[in-house]
Amino acid sequence: GDADMIYQATVAVEGDEGNNVGYKYYYADPADLDNGTWENSINDRMAMLFPDGITQILPTASFDVALGDHAYAQIIHNSADPAVASVDIYVNGALAVPGFDFRTATGFVPLPAGVELQLTITPAGADPAAGVTVPATLDADQTYYAIASGVLDPDNFSASPTMSDIGFRLDLVADAQLSTAADSLSFKIMHGTTDAPAVDLFVQGLPDPIVSGVTFSAITDYITVPAPEVYTIDLYASGVNIYLASYEVDAT
Secondary structure (H helix, E strand, O other): OHHHOEEEEEEEEOOOOHHHEEEEEEEEEOOEEEEEEEEOOOOHHHHHHOOOOOOOOOOOOEEEEEOOOEEEEEEEEOOOOHHHOEEEEEEOOEEEEEEEEOOOEEEEEEEEOOOEEEEEEEEOOOOHHHOEEEEEEOOOOOEEEEEEEOEOOHHHOOOOOOOOOOEOEEEEEEOOOOOOOOOEEEEOOEOOOOOOOOEEEEEOOOOOOOEEEEOOOOEOOOEEEEOOOEEEEEEEEOOOOEEEEEEEEEOO
16 A cells, blocks of 8 residues: 555656646555556655655756655544544645544554654644644654644643643654564553643552653653553552553553
């Protein structure tokens, strides 16, 4: 599928004006770059990977633009604001992920590396100008989690008990793991609840917390546990031993 492709472009310039430029796009499997196919058409995926500024326009010349440098990002929707229950995600003004719902995640999608990207998240169907735009420059061959959290208008919500900024945000977390050992599970924990206090997290059956004092928007390092197991994580208000909630982690 398109999400697994690397793209290369050849730009043939027929005149001095930008609207005289003809574009061709090369589809290739990352494992077999020499056996791709050229396409003349433009689609949303291509527009996302070839935003304005990636290619250079030269009058009366032809040249190749290789975009082998790329990063991978998994986008996670963790904003509980009803105004963004479903969102559209744009990359440099091109629609990349439409109708993306709360508590869902994409796979790892390729994005250009080494150039500044404008990542815009807007309520589904709304004009991109109504969204929140975050600039980001990704490193080549790096993997990221891109986690959306917070609320659009903090004045409409209860303040964070820890006085954390609860405004809408997009956090980029590098070194995302694509796999782990067969006998273990590695995971990170992000505190994504705007009106919750700092928390301590316990694995049922263990006496000590796996992390302590986690406040809104904080993201832990990787935590590794044996697999296959089913774990129950208990959350307590940090330092006061007040039970808040439990979650099951299935590592089978």
